[in-house]
C-alpha cells in the first residue's frame with residue numbers, strides 16, 4: 001500500500017492542491033499528521049479537501065487552539081492574531097470536525113503517526129537528542145511526525161542517532177529513502193503550507209513500506225496568490241512574508 005503523508009497544511013489550499021496534483025495516481029491511502037488550519041487564508045477549504053481525501057487524520061496544536069482546546073495565550077502575539085482570525089472563519093461543521101479529531105499516536109498500515117512526539121503531541125523533535133527516546137521506544141519501525149515543519153528525520157545506526165535530510169536534487173520532485181530493516185525511523189514529511197527548512201516549496205511524503213521506500217517530495221506552488229489572500233484577510237505581515245523564504 002502506498003500512503004500519502006501530509007502534515008502542517010496550515011490553511012494553505014494552493015499549496016495543498018499543488019501537492020495533490022503532483023502526487024496524483026501515486027498513492028492509495030492518505031494520512032494527515034495535524035495542523036490543518038491556522039496561519040493560512042483557507043481554513044474551511046483545506047478541511048473540505050482533507051475530508052474529500054478520506055485521510056486518516058490526527059490533530060495538531062493549532063487545530064486544538066482554534067477550537068479552544070488549547071489556550072491561544074500560549075502562542076506568540078502574531079500567532080495569537082491568526083488563531084483568533086481562523087476561529088472566526090470556521091463554519092460550525094468544520095469547528096465540530098476539528099474538535100473531534102483524535103490525538104496521536106495512532107497506528108495505520110504498520111507505521112505510527114504523531115503530531116509532535118510519541119510522548120507529547122505538542123513536543124518539537126528538532127535535534128538528535130530530542131529524537132532518541134522516540135527512536136528507542138518506537139511502537140513500530142517507522143513513525144511519522146510533524147510539528148517542526150522540517151522535512152527529513154532521524155534513525156539509529158550503531159547506537160548513534162543519524163540525521164536524515166534528503167532534499168530532492170537534480171530537478172527531481174522527490175528523493176527516496178530506503179528503510180533498512182531492524183533500524184527505527186522517525187520521519188517528517190515536512191509542511192505543506194508553511195515550510196520552515198529554508199525551502200519554500202510544499203513538502204510531503206509518500207510511503208511504500210512493503211517496498212521499504214519513503215519518498216520526500218517538494219512541489220512549487222503560487223506563493224504570491226496565497227500572500228494576496230492573506231493580505232486581504234489582514235493576517236500579520238510576518239506570516240505573509242515567511243512563506244516566500246520557507247522560514
Ligand code: ZN
Nearest residue numbers: 008035060147
Ligand atoms: Zn504546524
